[in-house]
Amino acid sequence: MTPKEEERLLSALKKNDTRALKQIFEAVYPLVLHTIVRVVNDTAVAEDLAQEVFIRFWDKRHDIDIRFSLVPYLRKMALNQALGFLRSRKISFSDELPLDQAAPAAEKPDHLLLDGELQLLVEQAIGSLPERCGLIFRLSRFEGMSYQEIADALEISVKTVENQMGKALRLLREKMYGYVHKPE
């Protein structure tokens, strides 16, 4: 969406035009959903939360400042929705590795991995991180949140975020060793 297009959509939205909402929805929904999935790690829950985001967006349509750029704005809403959900459930994180995830490190060299396979490998590797470790890594890597922001959102110390990020990278390197390691 170009800025001009966004401006047009926003003013249509303020006139209660659901077609404008539909257009925005179609452009941004996948991003919103993926953002939430990465945080809550459960597609069905994420779908519910994504609906909430757009319902709130629609409810707030008269208050949205036209100077905002829509995509980052909705992405921020999605992130807040997801983090709010985690807080509301008062999730106690386990630092244990998930039991069924004794996933062997991928040992295939890169030229044998097809595109889809790489994605799957990465998804599995990230999915096999301990719960809190994986969440912190996803918030940093995909949501671009700073250590301080992550610490605030999860109500933990910055030091913990630091340790968990380092741990995530070490575990991911182990799991993707065959793929990433290129000796000098």
Next chain:
Amino acid sequence: MNQDFYTDLIAKRLSGNISPGEEQQLRAWLSEDAANRTLLKDMEAVWEISSSAPSSPVDVSAAWARLEQSIAVDKPRLRLHRHPLLWLAAALLFLVVFAFLLRQFVVEPVAMPTLLVETAPSEKRILELSDGSVVTLNGSSRLEFVETDRERRVRLSGEAFFEVTRQVTRPFIIACGETQVRVLGTSFLVRAYADEPEQQLFVVEGAVSWGKADEVLVPMVLTAGMAGKYDKEQAILEEVKIREANMLSWKSDTLVFSDTRMADVVHDLEQHFGIEIEVDHPAILNCHFYGTFVTPRVTDILDAIALAMDLKYEVQQNGVYRISGAGCPR
């Protein structure tokens, strides 16, 4: 300093959280040993690759359909902040309604509007509930839907096929007379006509739990492909094996027979068309029949049966169909 300290620093650098002082520390460590630089390279590669992580396919149009419904519900809502006087009216109205509700349900949670639908004997209706669930209601049935913050509740008499949307915080409950079905997952059939001796439930997808409404009985959990029946007279709930082939024929208007015994074919035809069928000779019930019929008339199927098994049929004066012929050996 151990190696973990430095990988923490690498993570900080990659994620843009490193301070100038830490950056210097990291550089010093990197210059110490080629192995350290290799480790950095590996971690950079991990960081780079991880960007190609999850992107499962997204069904945007289904999600939009769901959203459109939630929004349609709030359409008639008044835009109060634009009309200051309306605030007063709304406040008064609220007081009146509140007082009324307080009298009606002193402890009950406040229920959102009720939907009530009844179907005529040969009528079928597809209902979209305000929570996005879809119900296909068969003939001679009655369905009432009430939503609260804590649950979604349906009262059903008759037969209906439910496709329930998943809501983590609000279970979907179907009360049918003495029993109630609590939905954990998605689609299933409930048959609970008041004038039939038993109730039936058949789960197509997901899982449901079914028990007595008064909760004396331990509920039974049924998952995809399982069926249960409740014997009203004896108040017994049990899992049963059913031929699922034509359970949903009233919904799809399609009948499928695959090496099906004539006894079952007759049963399905009676159910589907609401007719009565008699056979001249018990041996006819031993025959087996194949065929798929989409939006059939009863005569289409009877013609096919007659042709395949060398039988005849007629409609008698009293409206009952009568099949005659030699039939098949046991």
